[in-house]
Amino acid sequence: MNENIIKRNELLAQKVIKGLESRNMTGYYAADKEEALKKALELIPEGSSIAMGGAMSAHEIGLVEAVKNGNYSFIDRDAAADKRAAMMESYDADIFLASTNAMTEDGVLINIDGNSNRVSMIAQGPKKVIFIVGMNKVCSDVDAAMKRARNVAAPINAQRFGLQTPCSKTGSCFNCKSPDTICCQILITRYSRHAGRIHVILVNDTLGF
Numbered sequence: 001m002n003e004n005i006i007k008r009n010e011l012l013a014q015k016v017i018k019g020l021e022s023r024n025m026t027g028y029y030a031a032d033k034e035e036a037l038k039k040a041l042e043l044i045p046e047g048s049s050i051a052m053g054g055a056m057s058a059h060e061i062g063l064v065e066a067v068k069n070g071n072y073s074f075i076d077r078d079a080a081a082d083k084r085a086a087m088m089e090s091y092d093a094d095i096f097l098a099s100t101n102a103m104t105e106d107g108v109l110i111n112i113d114g115n116s117n118r119v120s121m122i123a124q125g126p127k128k129v130i131f132i133v134g135m136n137k138v139c140s141d142v143d144a145a146m147k148r149a150r151n152v153a154a155p156i157n158a159q160r161f162g163l164q165t166p167c168s169k170t171g172s173c174f175n176c177k178s179p180d181t182i183c184c185q186i187l188i189t190r191y192s193r194h195a196g197r198i199h200v201i202l203v204n205d206t207l208g209f
């Protein structure tokens with residue numbers, strides 16, 4: 001990566017971390033994927049029960065593989081015969097791994113969801129939430145972050161899951177009410193009542209979408 005981009009991302013990450021602190025959340029900066037993985041594992045005590053949403057960024061830094069192979073109790077909803085039981089178990093997990101669809105320079109997280117298990121568990125349930133966030137997800141303000149979530153993250157996710165939405169065909173949001181819409185719930189996380197619950201690892205890389 002170009003050294004000017006690295007410097008810019010380091011400086012911007014410090015602003016995001018201050019914003020998170022002002023919102024009772026904790027931020028960290030990782031210079032690369034390896035450092036992000038190390039930091040995430042430091043935040044997860046051995047023996048923890050771990051659930052996750054569709055966090056592509058957590059896969060990309062090797063975190064999902066590490067916790068599946070480590071001394072943890074990983075709740076694998078995709079592999080579970082009873083998906084509802086696995087989902088209900090996830091609400092009581094020690095750790096929830098997530099990424100975010102977008103976030104602001106002053107620490108607000110924006111997430112949209114179709115089934116809404118992911119946004120509901122970010123809001124409440126698991127004791128600790130760990131976000132893995134590439135610097136490509138950081139936007140200037142809530143409007144820009146919302147636009148990113150609706151016009152970048154959502155169309156790519158709709159295509160990924162083969163959903164019949166206008167954005168999966170055109171690449172941008174039509175504010176649809178399609179039965180397949182993945183924009184059923186939109187969560188703006190602007191403060192955490194619970195100190196020590198929400199942790200955001202900012203990674204100097206392009207992760208997820």
Ligand code: SF4
Binds near residue numbers: 150172177182
């Ligand atoms: S509202 Fe519909 S068109 Fe817009 S991003 Fe969501 S699913 Fe796509």
